[in-house]
Amino acid sequence: MQAKLALEDGTVYTGRAFGAAAESAGEVVFNTSMTGYQEILTDPSYTGQIVTMTYPLMGNYGTTALDAESDRVRVAGFVVRELTQVPSNFRSTRDLDGYLRAAGVTGIEGIDTRALVRRLRVRGAMNGVLSATESDDAKLVAKAKAFPGMAGRDLVREVVPPKPFTWTEGFGRFAEHVLPARPADRHVVAVDYGMKWNILRCLTQVGCKVTVVPGTATADEILSYDPDGIFLSNGPGDPAAVGYAIDAVKGVLGKKPVFGICLGHQLLGLALGAKTFKLKFGHRGANQPVLDRRTGKVEITTQNHGFSVDPSTLPAGAEPTHVNLNDQTLEGLRHTGLRAFSVQYHPEAAAGPHDSSYLFEEFRTLMG
Known part of the structure; x- marks a missing residue:
């Protein structure tokens, strides 16, 4: 045919x-x-x-x-x-x-x-x-x-789960390939804007009980679970169009440790006051080199995004931590005063394969 x-x-x-x-x-x-x-x-x-x-x-x-x-x-x-x-x-x-x-x-x-x-x-x-x-x-x-295109479109509402749930699969299909998971003595609320399941597996692996809430949840709804930390997931569309999510992130910053990946990284940047822009053709693949500016180490990463945070618009207190070695775009940031950090790439996808797994450990450490 x-x-x-x-x-x-x-x-x-x-x-x-x-x-x-x-x-x-x-x-x-x-x-x-x-x-x-x-x-x-x-x-x-x-x-x-x-x-x-x-x-x-x-x-x-x-x-x-x-x-x-x-x-x-x-x-x-x-x-x-x-x-x-x-x-x-x-x-x-x-x-x-x-x-x-x-x-x-x-x-x-x-x-x-x-x-x-x-x-x-x-x-x-x-x-x-x-x-x-x-x-x-x-x-x-x-x-x-x-076709209307991606700029200005809120696609998060099309992919969020209908209601909150507790992740029960654990580390699932990867269990035989990793060290035994730690006891789940930390509680994380994962805000789902279109989240990949392997992120939940990785959070489980570092000793987290995970409650998943829809990306439309308000700050009060997220904080009502009294979590030890809040995770902001990946997702589709233009981050600047998801105003309700930006407001929710603003509402939780400084109250709990926050870790974001991909769209979650962009939403954290917007919540801090930075701006995002659309890339010419985006970063999508499992071979993207990223420099950790704190250590000087290079990670081979998996990426899937068409928008990026403009580092020149980051406010005082927000520090760029990672940079893409192909085009020098921002790949990570942190705000130590607010106990928040994020990366643009996908550490759960294991492109390195273990180059970026330390990020889940950092989140665990940030929660105490």
Whole structure:
């Protein structure tokens, strides 16, 4: 079955459809990871985005429920150079084609992903439409141009859990690969703006009982649990558009230790009075070098973000701690007076693989 990917600049790529025979619109972005496609597909931070993989072969190890980062596929569409027809992995329970079909998400293979990624790098991330049902190029381009894009959009409300809950899985599928978890003698409230499940596993590993609350929770609702610390999660969309979350972070700062990742990092920056801006094509991949300015060490990190905190707007008391070595953008900050810190990248994704795990230990130490 034929599929087409149309960009807002009028470019149209024609390939073969897989997954669901459907149509979707989104911001077209790219990810440079060689593996981890299921984690990418189920990461709520990719809500509203059509993800292109730069590595040419996808699906070779199939899929399994154990590798999911949320309860369903979150991407708007998936773009690959070549789809493996016969996966080889004893853990696999379904091939990638069937996985996306069951989720109602469309994929396209057989296009020149190098050309597509080069266009996105030169011109920036663009809105697009991926369709396995429409063959008219002009109609698809018109739909791509009409898509509202990411700037100014609050997508957090689309991915937050309906009500608070206690994380009970523990360290789950990783238990046999790590040291025994500590007794859960610290209580963390994790504010879920679209959180990856492995973050909860990592908090459990350092001895935390975790209560998850929706990202729409107010400061009073968060503090009503009387936690030892507050975690701010990753999530999709424009951080500046999530005013209710910024207000909630302002309301908890200085009252409890705070640790933020990705969108949580951006929200902490905004709550402190800094500003955010949209990156040209974002950082998405498992090979991003980050310098810890405090120690001089370089971490290999996993990242997924299209916005960044402007370090020149940080207020007095807020200190930049990490920097991206590819483009010098801010990757971490802390405010010692308010017992708050955050990073833009994903330490729970273990790209290093253990380069960034110390951050969960720092949070544990900050809680006492």
